[in-house]
Each structure stands twice: as structure tokens, then as C-alpha cells.
Amino acid sequence: MATPTMDKLEALEADNGSHLITVTFRVRRFNPEVSADAVWEDFQLAIDPKERVLDALHKIKWELDGSLTFRRSCAHGICGSDAMRINGKNRLACKTLIKDINPEKPITVEAIKGLTVLKDLVVDMEPFFQAYRDVMPFLVTTGNEPTRERLQSAEDRERFDDTTKCILCAACTSSCPVFWNDGQYFGPAAIVNAHRFIFDSRDEAGEQRLEILNDKDGVWRCRTTFNCTDACPRGIEVTKAIQEVKRALITRRF
Amino acid sequence: MKIHKYDTVIVGAGGAGMRAAIESTKRSRTAVLTKLYPTRSHTGAAQGGMAAALANVEEDNWEWHTFDTIKGGDYLVDQDAAEILAKEAIDSVLDLEKMGLPFNRTPDGTIDQRRFGGHSRNHGEAPVRRSCYAADRTGHMILQTLYQNCVKEGVEFFNEFYVLDQLIVEVDGVKHSAGVVAFELATGEIHIFQAKAVIYASGGTGKFFKVTSNAHTLTGDGQAACYRRGLPLEDMEFFQFHPTGIWRMGILLTEGARGEGGILRNKDGERFMEKYAPVMKDLASRDVVSRSIYTEIREGRGCGPEGDHVYLDLTHLPPEQLDAKLPDITEFARTYLGIEPYTDPIPIQPTAHYAMGGIPTNVEGEVLSDNTTVVPGLYAAGEVACVSVHGANRLGTNSLLDINVFGRRAGIAAAEYSHKADFVELPENPASLVEETVERLRNSTGTERVAVIRNELQECMDANVMVFRTEQTIKTAVEKIAELRERYKNVSIQDKGKRFNTDLLEAIELGNLLDLAEVMATSALARKESRGGHYREDFPNRDDVNFMRHTMAYREVGDDGSESIRLDYKPVVQTRYQPMERKY
Ligand SMILES: Cc1cc2nc3c(=O)[nH]c(=O)nc-3n(C[C@H](O)[C@H](O)[C@H](O)COP(=O)(O)OP(=O)(O)OC[C@H]3O[C@@H](n4cnc5c(N)ncnc54)[C@H](O)[C@@H]3O)c2cc1C
Ligand code: SF4
Ligand code: FES
Numbered sequence: 001m002a003t004p005t006m007d008k009l010e011a012l013e014a015d016n017g018s019h020l021i022t023v024t025f026r027v028r029r030f031n032p033e034v035s036a037d038a039v040w041e042d043f044q045l046a047i048d049p050k051e052r053v054l055d056a057l058h059k060i061k062w063e064l065d066g067s068l069t070f071r072r073s074c075a076h077g078i079c080g081s082d083a084m085r086i087n088g089k090n091r092l093a094c095k096t097l098i099k100d101i102n103p104e105k106p107i108t109v110e111a112i113k114g115l116t117v118l119k120d121l122v123v124d125m126e127p128f129f130q131a132y133r134d135v136m137p138f139l140v141t142t143g144n145e146p147t148r149e150r151l152q153s154a155e156d157r158e159r160f161d162d163t164t165k166c167i168l169c170a171a172c173t174s175s176c177p178v179f180w181n182d183g184q185y186f187g188p189a190a191i192v193n194a195h196r197f198i199f200d201s202r203d204e205a206g207e208q209r210l211e212i213l214n215d216k217d218g219v220w221r222c223r224t225t226f227n228c229t230d231a232c233p234r235g236i237e238v239t240k241a242i243q244e245v246k247r248a249l250i251t252r253r254f
Numbered sequence: 255m256k257i258h259k260y261d262t263v264i265v266g267a268g269g270a271g272m273r274a275a276i277e278s279t280k281r282s283r284t285a286v287l288t289k290l291y292p293t294r295s296h297t298g299a300a301q302g303g304m305a306a307a308l309a310n311v312e313e314d315n316w317e318w319h320t321f322d323t324i325k326g327g328d329y330l331v332d333q334d335a336a337e338i339l340a341k342e343a344i345d346s347v348l349d350l351e352k353m354g355l356p357f358n359r360t361p362d363g364t365i366d367q368r369r370f371g372g373h374s375r376n377h378g379e380a381p382v383r384r385s386c387y388a389a390d391r392t393g394h395m396i397l398q399t400l401y402q403n404c405v406k407e408g409v410e411f412f413n414e415f416y417v418l419d420q421l422i423v424e425v426d427g428v429k430h431s432a433g434v435v436a437f438e439l440a441t442g443e444i445h446i447f448q449a450k451a452v453i454y455a456s457g458g459t460g461k462f463f464k465v466t467s468n469a470h471t472l473t474g475d476g477q478a479a480c481y482r483r484g485l486p487l488e489d490m491e492f493f494q495f496h497p498t499g500i501w502r503m504g505i506l507l508t509e510g511a512r513g514e515g516g517i518l519r520n521k522d523g524e525r526f527m528e529k530y531a532p533v534m535k536d537l538a539s540r541d542v543v544s545r546s547i548y549t550e551i552r553e554g555r556g557c558g559p560e561g562d563h564v565y566l567d568l569t570h571l572p573p574e575q576l577d578a579k580l581p582d583i584t585e586f587a588r589t590y591l592g593i594e595p596y597t598d599p600i601p602i603q604p605t606a607h608y609a610m611g612g613i614p615t616n617v618e619g620e621v622l623s624d625n626t627t628v629v630p631g632l633y634a635a636g637e638v639a640c641v642s643v644h645g646a647n648r649l650g651t652n653s654l655l656d657i658n659v660f661g662r663r664a665g666i667a668a669a670e671y672s673h674k675a676d677f678v679e680l681p682e683n684p685a686s687l688v689e690e691t692v693e694r695l696r697n698s699t700g701t702e703r704v705a706v707i708r709n710e711l712q713e714c715m716d717a718n719v720m721v722f723r724t725e726q727t728i729k730t731a732v733e734k735i736a737e738l739r740e741r742y743k744n745v746s747i748q749d750k751g752k753r754f755n756t757d758l759l760e761a762i763e764l765g766n767l768l769d770l771a772e773v774m775a776t777s778a779l780a781r782k783e784s785r786g787g788h789y790r791e792d793f794p795n796r797d798d799v800n801f802m803r804h805t806m807a808y809r810e811v812g813d814d815g816s817e818s819i820r821l822d823y824k825p826v827v828q829t830r831y832q833p834m835e836r837k838y
Contacts, residue, residue, distance in 0.1 A: 009598045012591055013558035017502070033751045050592075062705030066748030066757040071294075073469040076505045076586060078394060079294040095589060118440065119754040125291065138402040139354030149351040151363035157356060164356050164388075164395065168293050200356070
């Protein structure tokens with residue numbers, strides 16, 4: 001083994017998870033079956049700060065209030081279920097450790113913005129997926145199918161690598177001020193997924209996709225505020241992808 | 255209550271469900287019911303790759319792949335099915351590429367391949383590069399690609415619909431599928447889907463363990479729905495414990511890490527796998543590596559103050575290689591453990607990973623109601639099913655393959671069946687079971703809590719039926735599960751509403767886990783031998799004379815309403831390969 005920076009590892013291994021701190025979670029509750037108004041509700045938990053915000057939400061649901069409602073599945077940042085606004089910033093609850101977001105003060109948790117809240121942290125994802133479907137998010141090819149795989153150089157594969165990582169969590173789109181003000185805007189996630197195909201050397205529908213994005217609700221709405229890039233839990237350079245699409249629209253080269 | 259009518263209904267939108275949907279939508283009017291949005295399915299968590307003997311980087315052929323699959327499964331594999339799996343693997347990978355999947359590429363522009371546990375050249379001579387991959391997010395790319403193609407084909411999805419019951423009707427003394435009953439999360443409404451053909455593709459059941467790589471939603475709903483209606487479950491005692499889960503959390507670190515050269519070490523820094531598997535070393539099959547890890551731990555060579563884990567060492571690999579080939583798992587180590595894999599070894603322990611057993615099917619995906627009888631109109635594919643291509647232990651990269659090969663087959667077979675078949679008449683009050691369950695839970699004033707029972711179940715399973723089992727530990731589990739099942743009757747929920755009542759659904763999911771845990775433990779108790787993922791310390795050897803056969807577990811209900819499990823057995827299909835001792 002290379003000489004490890006053993007201090008971190010040793011500290012990790014020595015920690016038996018019994019170091020609990022008291023944290024207040026301030027959750028935006030909404031249940032139209034109960035009331036038409038949304039309210040903030042505080043929950044106090046004794047919890048290990050190395051746990052995820054998702055663990056805290058589970059603790060609330062499982063021990064304090066079973067009616068607290070949120071989506072989740074994988075619990076490690078790959079399914080895209082649990083994007084929410086945590087301390088005012090869009091994040092995945094399962095990828096955010098409590099210790100990293102200042103547990104001294106109440107931690108606020110609310111639904112992502114710009115999509116209709118249905119209950120507590122659950123929003124209507126349909127408009128988001130509709131925008132995604134509208135950009136033709138699939139490989140289009142013409143001519144006879146080859147018998148073996150289509151060839152693609154490692155460099156060509158690299159051109160769209162970043163945008164293949166998207167898990168459709170909506171953290172970017174729901175952090176975009178343009179999207180908040182105008183629900184018609186495709187939003188960054190749809191553009192990211194268009195980018196994934198426009199820059200794939202195997203694809204032949206780049207022109208069509210660009211036309212779709214040239215629309216009044218397309219890429220030109222983007223005002224480059226970088227919220228989306230900051231929000232993306234997959235580290236995708238969302239703004240850069242949008243810029244590349246804009247450039248391709250001008251030069252018609254991609 | 256709403257009634258819908260479709261030719262084909264698919265339960266689940268992971269890899270298997272969507273691969274089936276692409277085929278069946280072209281051929282029949284199809285609805286896909288899924289409790290998660292399709293792209294949230296756990297196929298997206300798969301990292302390492304998908305096996306196919308493409309021979310893009312070195313000599314390989316599907317016959318070697320077949321052999322490895324059978325040997326990896328400790329000869330409990332049905333050999334006709336394994337042969338189909340390995341043969342159709344090649345087209346199955348090429349199909350995905352044509353659908354747009356961005357595989358990593360070789361310098362020639364073909365699909366790149368890497369090593370994976372148990373996959374070998376010429377019947378065990380040396381590791382072979384057979385796994386087709388896209389960095390360490392192959393499952394993500396498969397799930398995305400299949401969803402993209404579902405959008406392209408106009409597949410009709412019912413998202414956040416939980417299937418809770420399978421409708422079985424006897425016609426001329428033969429059990430037929432009439433459709434399914436589903437619960438709509440958004441409204442709490444119950445829907446009947448009458449269908450000529452139903453395909454289960456609802457995934458695994460790992461959540462009855464505590465330390466697991468499985469998602470919260472993998473609660474075996476499909477297996478439980480069929481089992482409750484009198485259909486058997488096959489080989490449920492065989493569960494795979496993946497060697498490298500993040501210590502205490504269970505999050506998976508792909509075997510691809512060892513395929514890229516990663517090494518397992520004990521507290522003395524020793525590469526201990528050399529002792530246990532001199533040829534394949536760290537890339538021996540998973541059951542072998544998991545047992546070796548626990549042997550090290552038990553003999554006092556585990557790491558940390560408690561000595562309860564070992565290390566996955568990647569520190570000798572160039573950072574560029576980690577960035578290019580293993581970006582996601584190195585990030586997991588940074589995010590969840592706060593350590594730097596360039597310089598620090600990663601603490602790991604075996605994690606409950608994959609259900610080899612499930613709903614028995616033949617190679618067309620048709621579900622069986624006993625050793626040979628097909629249930630007309632009922633199909634299953636993917637982790638929910640047991641074909642059985644994985645036998646007693648699945649090889650890495652063979653499940654992403656399984657979901658594509660058998661998802662496709664089931665999709666075609668079901669759609670073709672629905673062309674020639676008529677609808678089976680729905681039973682009277684088709685929704686009654688689901689309505690009763692929902693009402694009972696909503697109105698219950700019992701004192702038991704779902705989370706408490708689930709936690710006790712998970713701890714009991716981890717302690718008693720994990721990597722090492724004995725008569726004593728399994729009996730402890732059987733008794734504990736019986737106790738928990740009793741207490742479950744007294745469970746109540748807090749959310750009494752209709753909209754998005756996940757409190758209610760977690761309670762129902764727990765009921766499924768309890769049923770399946772009982773089947774697993776009961777099947778394990780009866781199998782007095784060690785084979786693949788099922789290791790009995792009191793019977794450490796494989797016993798081909800008495801146990802070269804599949805377990806078939808049936809739910810029996812007595813006249814007084816009492817429930818019990820009846821175990822039966824089914825012969826293994828052997829074609830070319832005689833069982834041999836398994837060495838790596
Ligand atoms: C972390 C991890 C890494 C892995 N890596 C690899 C790998 O590298 N290579 C490999 O070959 N295998 C790997 N596997 C195994 C493989 O990924 C899975 O076995 C496989 O993806 C299962 O696919 P599936 O389609 O059967 O189920 P899933 O993808 O789990 O999908 C299940 C679907 O069923 C739906 N569903 C469930 N219950 C219901 C219900 N009651 N009603 C309606 N819908 C329901 C869900 O919504 C979901 O859409 C890995 C597994 C894990 C956990
Ligand atoms: S680009 Fe990033 S933030 Fe946006 S949907 Fe995809 S993964 Fe989420
Ligand atoms: S639960 Fe899957 S991304 Fe958070």
C-alpha cells in the first residue's frame with residue numbers, strides 16, 4: 001500500500017457512531033387533505049452528524065411522524081428521487097451529510113421550486129419529464145443497421161460523456177429563476193439531455209433537436225446564472241453544456 | 255375502483271421491465287405499471303458491466319461463458335438456460351449499443367471489455383476480459399438507454415402504481431393469470447388491470463437485510479404477490495453477499511474495482527485472497543471472496559478497533575485510471591466516508607446484494623405453478639425471476655445480461671401469447687384482498703410500528719442467515735420471523751390519508767419482506783449442504799447426491815386458516831457439464 005494519510009481513516013474507524021448531536025429540522029409541510037396552507041414544522045433529533053439528511057427524514061417518519069412524505073429509493077445519489085431544497089439550496093437528501101450543512105442552526109428542508117407541490121416534499125414531476133421527452137432524448141440513425149456495433153473513437157465518446165451522467169433529478173431545472181417565472185422554458189435538464197445526443201457522433205438528428213431548442217422556450221431563455229451547475233449532484237457542467245448547444249445553434253457545427 | 259384492459263401488462267420498469275416493454279409495445283397494447291418513475295429503478299445502481307463474449311480485446315467465446323456461469327452457480331444452474339444466456343449475450347450487448355448506449359471504447363472504436371470475478375478463459379485457465387462497461391455506471395447507462403427507447407417507442411407507463419395482488423383464476427383446472435391489482439400512490443385509488451398477459455419485472459428483495467446494496471424500495475412485492483396466490487418460489491435460500499460493500503452502510507463498490515487491479519487486504523496489509531483462491535485471487539467468485547473476508551475477520555485479522563472489516567486497496571492504481579474507470583465509486587468513498595481512495599484504502603464488508611431465487615420460469619419467461627406446469631398468461635424476468643441461470647451464486651455482470659436477454663424474451667413471448675389468447679374473466683370482487691389489506695392498516699389501532707419490526711427483521715437476517723449459517727442460527731431466524739409476523743398483525747400507521755400515503759405502503763412492503771424472509775429461512779434450514787451463496791458451517795460440503803436440485807416453496811393454508819410452507823424440489827437441467835469441485 002502507498003503510505004496512506006492514515007489520520008482520516010483511523011478517525012473514521014475509531015468512530016462507533018455513538019457521537020450524537022441534537023439537530024432541528026425545519027420541514028415545509030403541505031397536505032391538501034388537511035389544509036390548503038403550507039406550514040413549517042420543527043423536529044428535533046439526536047443524530048450522528050455523519051448521517052445523511054435522508055436518514056434524518058427517515059428518522060422523523062419512522063419514529064415521530066409517519067405522515068411526513070418524500071420520495072427516495074437508492075439512498076446513494078444515483079436514482080434521482082430525492083432532490084429537495086435544503087437550507088435554501090437544491091440537493092439530494094441522500095448525498096448531503098448533516099455535518100456539512102451547519103447542524104448548529106435549524107436545517108430547513110422544503111420541496112424543490114417551480115413544480116407543483118403535491119404533498120410535503122413531493123412535487124409533480126410530469127412537466128419536467130414532458131420537457132425531457134420533447135427534446136427527442138433517444139439515438140436517431142438512418143440507413144441499414146450494422147451487424148456489429150457502430151464504431152466510435154474514445155475522443156468522440158468523450159465529447160458527450162459529461163451529459164450522460166444525468167439522473168433526471170430536476171435539481172438544476174428547479175433551481176433556475178427562468179424556469180420559476182416561466183414554466184414553459186424547457187429547463188436545463190432537458191437541454192443537458194439534448195446535448196447528450198447532439199454531440200454523439202452516432203446520432204443523425206442533431207439538426208432537428210437544435211430546431212426544437214431554437215424555439216422561443218428553448219436555450220435562448222437561459223441567462224447563464226449558473227444555479228443549475230451549482231445544484232447538479234452529478235457534477236455535470238450544466239451551463240457549459242447549454243453554452244455548447246447555443247454555439248452549435250449559431251455555427252450549426254456539432 | 256377503475257378497471258383497465260390491456261393485452262400485456264408489465265409490472266416494473268427497471269432493466270427487465272423496459273427491455274420487455276420495448277418488445278411487447280411493438281406487438282401488443284401494453285401498459286407498464288411501476289412503483290417508481292422508470293429512471294429511479296435500481297438497475298441504475300449497477301456499476302461494473304454486462305458480460306458478453308464479444309472477444310473484442312482477447313480471445314473468448316460463449317461456450318466458455320456458459321461454463322463459467324454454470325461453475326459460478328455451483329452447478330445448480332439450469333444448463334440449457336445458461337447456454338441461451340451466454341449465446342444471446344452478444345446480440346443483447348450489440349442491441350443496446352445500437353439503441354445508443356455509450357459504452358467505453360477500445361482504441362479501435364469497438365466496445366471495450368474488462369475483467370470480472372469468475373469469468374475465465376478456457377474453463378478456468380485465467381481471468382478473461384468479458385465485461386462490457388460504461389465507466390462504473392453501466393447500469394445507469396442501461397436504464398437511461400432503455401428509457402430513452404421506451405420514449406421513442408411510445409411505451410405507456412403508469413408511474414407510481416404499486417401492484418399489490420396477482421389475479422389467478424382456474425380455467426379447466428389450470429391456473430391462469432387474469433390480471434393484477436394496483437394501488438395508485440397519488441390518489442390512493444385501487445385499479446384493476448385486466449390483461450391477457452402479465453410480466454413481473456419487479457426486481458429483488460434485499461431489504462430484508464440491514465447491510466445491503468439494495469434500494470429501500472426492493473421489497474420483493476412481485477414474489478410476494480405470486481406466492482400468496484399459491485405459486486411457488488424457487489431457490490429462495492440462495493442470496494448473494496457481495497464482498498465489497500462500504501463498511502456499515504452496504505453501498506456497493508463494484509467488483510470492477512478489483513477488475514481494474516484493486517486488492518483486498520487484512521489488517522497486516524496481507525493480500526489474503528492468495529491463500530483462498532491461488533489462481534483467480536481477488537477475482538474469485540463472490541461467495542468465495544465473501545467467506546474469505548469473514549474468515550479473516552473471525553480469525554482476528556480484520557481492520558479497525560473492532561476488527562470488523564477489511565480494506566479494498568486502490569492506492570497503487572494511477573489516479574487517472576481511477577478517474578476514468580471508477581469515478582462514481584471513488585466519489586462514494588469521498589462523500590460517505592470522507593476518505594481519499596488515491597491514498598487511503600477503503601473499509602469494506604460483505605453486503606447483501608442479489609436474490610438468485612424467485613418466481614420460477616422456463617426459458618421463455620413463462621411462470622411455473624409446479625415443476626413443469628406453465629401458468630398461461632403469466633411471465634417473469636429479471637431479478638424477480640428464477641430461470642435459473644444463476645443457480646447458487648450469480649457471477650458479476652450476469653444480471654444486467656439476464657435482464658436484457660430474458661426481459662426481451664418475456665416481452666416477445668407475452669405479446670405473442672396475448673395475440674392468440676382471450677381475456678380470462680376476472681374473479682368476483684377482484685380488489686377484495688387489496689381493499690381488505692389497505693382498510694385493515696388504515697383503521698388499525700395496534701401498538702406495533704413498522705420501522706421497529708422492519709429493523710428487528712433486518713438485524714435478525716444479518717445475524718443469522720448471512721454469509722455463514724448453521725442449523726442453530728437459521729432456527730433462531732425462523733422463530734424470530736414467526737414472532738415478527740405475529741406482531742405485524744398488530745401494526746398501525748399514522749398517516750390515514752389517501753394522497754401519497756407512503757406510510758401505508760411501507761407497511762405493506764414490510765408484510766412482503768416478512769413473508770419472503772420466512773420462505774428464505776425455511777428453505778435454508780432444509781438445505782443441509784453448502785453450495786454457492788448458501789453456506790452451512792454444519793454441512794460445509796456440497797452434497798450432489800441429496801441436494802443437486804432446486805427448492806420449490808409453496809404457501810399452504812389449512813382448513814382453519816393457518817399458514818405453513820411446503821417444500822418440494824425440482825431437478826436441475828444438466829446438458830454438457832458434469833459437476834466438478836469448484837476451485838478458483
Ligand atoms: C449496487 C448494485 C450494483 C450492481 N452491479 C451490477 C453489475 O455491474 N452487473 C450486473 O450484471 N448486475 C449488477 N447488479 C445487479 C443488477 O443491477 C440487478 O439485479 C438488476 O438491475 C435488476 O433489474 P430488474 O429489472 O430485475 O429490477 P429493478 O431494476 O430493481 O427494477 C424493479 C422495478 O420494479 C418496480 N416495482 C417493484 N415493485 C413494484 C410493485 N409492487 N408494483 C409496481 N412496480 C414495482 C420498480 O418500480 C422498478 O421499476 C447490481 C446490483 C446492485 C444493487
Ligand atoms: S443535469 Fe444534474 S441536476 Fe439536472 S437533472 Fe441531470 S443530474 Fe439532476
Ligand atoms: S434516494 Fe436515490 S438519489 Fe437520493
